[in-house]
Amino acid sequence: MDARADRTSCGIRSHSKGNAVLTKVLDVLIRKLREHSRLGRDDLMELHGLSHKMRQLRSGEDLIRQGDLPGVSALVVSGMVGRYHLLPNGKRQYLSFHMAGDMPDSQALFIERMDHAVCAIGPASIALLPHRELIRAFHRRPPLSFAIWRETLIDAAIFREAITNNSARTMPARMAHLFCELLYRARASGLATGNSCQVPIGLNQLGETLGMSIATVNRTLQELRAAYAVELRGGELIVGNWRKLAELGQFDPGYLHLKKPPM
Amino acid sequence: MDARADRTSCGIRSHSKGNAVLTKVLDVLIRKLREHSRLGRDDLMELHGLSHKMRQLRSGEDLIRQGDLPGVSALVVSGMVGRYHLLPNGKRQYLSFHMAGDMPDSQALFIERMDHAVCAIGPASIALLPHRELIRAFHRRPPLSFAIWRETLIDAAIFREAITNNSARTMPARMAHLFCELLYRARASGLATGNSCQVPIGLNQLGETLGMSIATVNRTLQELRAAYAVELRGGELIVGNWRKLAELGQFDPGYLHLKKPPM
DNA sequence: CGGAATGTTGATATGCCTCAACTAAAGTGG
């Protein structure tokens, strides 16, 4: 592991379970928390005391199902996962998407039963952190718990924005807003290259996210492609005209509560 | 103050600032937290050490505006408040409604800038609790912070359900689901009398909640009245046929994560 | 009692869903 990565975790080497993989996994989380929170040396020590188990997910595979009572929390290390409600008729409503550094089921820390499911959007690798250890760490370091709490609050802000998006905006605006959010968050986490990032989502899933039929998804996507040079192909999202896309989608990144805007 | 109310706060008298009003305000919060969390004697002591200021809101009055940086958190003592996004065109998108015992802006504890506003739905009285004191209490009693954290996580679950409601359900089902949630939560908090509770919301606001035009709100409401004996008049919601209404709205209360179902 | 806010109803237009046929791409087994 090189000096730069070492600096990222504040110079603390992983003396507890000292190995490169563990440090790398934690760095993903630490970098994420630092997008909005300040972490002290003691908080980092506490984080480095956590154990974890890696798990690889195939595209579409479920990580947690509605009704589960998980004893571990997931941290996305690479790839993308999505949260969704399973409806009585078997259809899905996607609620949010999560990329490296996100904890897509942090809510399960304090709510026993899952009211929604989490699945992989494209292949993904995740780290599983035991609730017991996390909560012990929270007892010892309240500021660390506040950072993760803040993370869950930003999640909630994203949900609120989704309510507005799917209730009060036209179809093209909805889709534009979603794309803006995904690219913006990817850039904030250093996961984008220029104005493109990995979004291995299908048209069907897009429809189940934005509350539109697949036919409309297709036509709306073509509209965005023509007018704003948006491409969504081969699992990659490319935004040609960011300014105009953000305008169409009424995208105001304030709700993401990041300390420094990436765009 | 009578013996019963005294038991509610675990036999602890308000020795810190000992007065009946303070105890009553805190009991509202304590009762709420106990719907989903266990609080120890020390947690209650800590809560009773909090100071607060009361504030009366007229119907429609804003408590917090989008962009504010509040230093206090609100606790609803009576009446109802709503959270909403203000859109560029001046319209509103209501996000959630909160009744006695709820903390409608608890998120502001760890997120500086408000990404949405909060206003009174009908006249309401609220207690304002300083962030500084709350966070000091969280440092001393992590389990207390977990209880409020859990509260914010249940809020998030309600937001998720709203995404699904406004994206994947028919208009009658949406409205039915909202009514079910409001009555269910009111009953859980002991704020309902039988199958009715106070919901002083107008048709216009209903439309801005459910993503439908006011004309459709009106017609849908009449449909529910005819088929399920739902009344919404004079600020009161009355549900005649709960079973059928819950079925129409696909209402499954699991997402509210209450320890004991009130229906 | 007058005025404003809120609720009610009908007519019209349109955006989106549904259905269905088809094409392209990706994955599979011989």
Added chain:
DNA sequence: CCACTTTAGTTGAGGCATATCAACATTCCG
């Protein structure tokens, strides 16, 4: 590596649900 199967994406036609607009009724409040 190709033929086959399956999945994902594309396009058009038709009908319906809901937004929009406009007129009117009712309630609320000063």
